[in-house]
Amino acid sequence: MITATDLEVRAGARTLLSTNGTALRVQPGDRIGLVGRNGAGKTTTMRILAGEGEPYAGTITRSGEIGYLPQDPREGNLDVLARDRVLSARGLDTLLAEMEKQQALMAEVVDDAERDRAVRRYGQLEERFSALGGYAAEAEAGRICSSLGLPDRVLSQPLRTLSGGQRRRVELARILFAASEAGSNVTLLLDEPTNHLDADSIVWLRDFLQNHAGGLIVISHDVELLAAVVNRVWFLDAVRAEVDVYNMGWQRYLDARATDEQRRRRERANAERKAAALRAQAAKLGAKATKAVAAQNMLRRAERMLAALDDEPVADKVARIKFPTPAPCGKVPLVAKGLTKNYGSLEVFSGVDLAIDRGSRVVVLGLNGAGKTTLLRLLAGVEKPDAGIVEPGHGLRIGYFAQEHDTLDAEATVWENIRHAAPDTAEQELRGLLGAFMFSGPQLDQPAGTLSGGEKTRLALAGLVASAANVLLLDEPTNNLDPASREQVLDALRSYEGAVVLVTHDPGAAEALRPERVVLLPDGTEDFWSDEYREIIELA
Structure with a gap:
């Protein structure tokens, strides 16, 4: 509670x-x-x-x-x-680890007394493990994980x-x-x-x-x-910076919210009409010296009436996102050859080749854990491959959107982040850009780490716009966005003239991109885009 x-x-x-x-x-x-x-x-x-x-x-x-x-x-x-x-x-994790340790001791030690201690210790641990639900609880955890798309591997x-x-x-x-x-x-x-x-x-x-x-x-x-x-x-x-509490389900809330908004509009209109009438009457009385006090009282009543109103509601704002014309580049601005990435003994993918042509549009597909985010990080230079190379072409300018907003400095302010993204851009131009992405006033001094997920997405996208990149590497760019802001991002992708490599769980994002090719991980196989890949995006 x-x-x-x-x-x-x-x-x-x-x-x-x-x-x-x-x-x-x-x-x-x-x-x-x-x-x-x-x-x-x-x-x-x-x-x-x-x-x-x-x-x-x-x-x-x-x-x-x-x-x-x-x-x-x-x-x-x-x-x-x-x-x-x-x-x-x-x-349960520490208990299981300790039980495995005692099991190993029971199998390895040759001293009878030490083995007996391991047996007793294992029995005590197993008793505690059973009290916490034991193997049934472990199986329950497995079912929850499986239901959330987390297989044993x-x-x-x-x-x-x-x-x-x-x-x-x-x-x-x-x-x-x-x-x-x-x-x-x-x-x-x-x-x-x-x-x-x-x-x-x-x-x-x-x-x-x-x-x-x-x-x-x-x-x-x-x-x-x-x-x-x-x-x-x-x-x-x-x-109003207030919470309206509705003790009802979603559909009834939507109806009640619409009724409340209509009521507030009526109350505002009535109050403004009465205040205007009071002001007009005060103006007439104010011309007569004997009526000056009455006129002042009427003006004060009008001011109190308007002050008691809530601030006028405004329509939800959306970011005005438009990628500029990309910087000139060669015919093939980005090439990857034989990319291999391992984490310890786990091989993520091996021998992946990829050529990004000027203005091309590529979607990277694969099941969760196939290495989609890792591939983008390698292409962006954020991580180094264990084998293979990433070769920049003539005039390459990369814009990388990280799924977890890694490109943002959480300790730095909104203004410091955009300044870092475009150090050579005029201050007034950057302020206008941030305004288009709905950042203004005191919010420019807010640390990026305190922003909501949607705000971080907007700030990261603003940095991409400022960069005039000719190759965009986008990892889940529509996450955390409300429907209106999502449509703005998709419209911007439709009109962008540069190359895009996209990782997404959002079929609408892929359709907006109008991709020519797909890269299937972990094998690195390439294919032409077709509607059947839309279903894979939803499953990935």
Whole structure:
């Protein structure tokens, strides 16, 4: 359970939320959809409710366990096996490791007394293991992982060998594994939980969340998930910096929200009409010296009437994204020959050849863990191959969009990030560019690490626009975007004249790109694009 009283949330000097003396509560059985336009402060509010940040003012009390899934995967110990990370939710990982150690001792030692100690120690560990659910719990963890698209081959790998999307699914599996045992004692805080999930996994997740007995707050652009799961809605109004609480399901909320907006418009129109009449009457009376006091009183009444109104709602803004004409380059600006990448004993792919022609459009496909993100990192020069080479052609200028926003400096401000991306561009031009991507005023001084996932995506895309790149390497560019901003990105891709290498789980992104070729990993096979590859994108 979570209770937030007199909560005030800020990002720099900007107030994102003020509850004005009221309390926000999450109790067992509450399944709350936290919604609002991009940049309203949903992710920041969620992080503070989870205890990952401090509010500007107010108090937050928590009881029971908290299962928090942030938009970006946490680093932590990347050498741990994925399976052990999931099992650690119930403390089973350390027990299993110790049991395996005692088993090895029992088989290896020749001293009878030492063997007896190992046997006794193993028995004690097995008893504790059974008390925590034992092998049935381990099997349950496996079922959850499988339902989220994490097969055994992935679970047996260290986290550092997994893609960002796989690590995020491991973290989600860990949270749900804990929740399946603790039930109503766990409050889940899930920020865009369907990112990197295929259609079947999303359906399974909906069912799990519908049956969760504890509390839940979910941020999601997946309307079907919200409609199926939530029984309450918190609307974070970016204009008023307040939360409107709706104790109802999604469809009734949409109807109630529309009614509230109509009511506010009527109230504003009536108040403005009355204020205008008072001002007109005051102007007439003010011409007479004997009526001056009455005129001033009327003006004050008009001002109080307008001051009592909420700020006028504005339509949700979207970024005006347009890639400029790319810098001139040769006929083949980027070539890769015999690329091979291993993580320890795990071979990701071997002997991949790729030539990117000027203006060409390529989609990289493969199942999760096939090395799609790794290939883009090699092409971008972020990582080095274990074998093979990446050869830049004449005039190559790469623009790399990282799935986990690795190209952004989390400690630097929005302004410092864009300045780093385009050091030779005039300041006024960069300010105009940031304005087109909906960054202005105090937000320019906000650290990039405090931005929401959608805001980080917009900032990273702004950096690409500023770079005038002629080859774009895009890793999941539509993740974390609301529908309107997603369409802006897709429109920009349609009109971009340079070359694009795209990794995506979004079939619409591939269709907008109008690709000529696909590269299938881990084999590196090339083929012409056809509609059958759309289905592979949804499964990948």
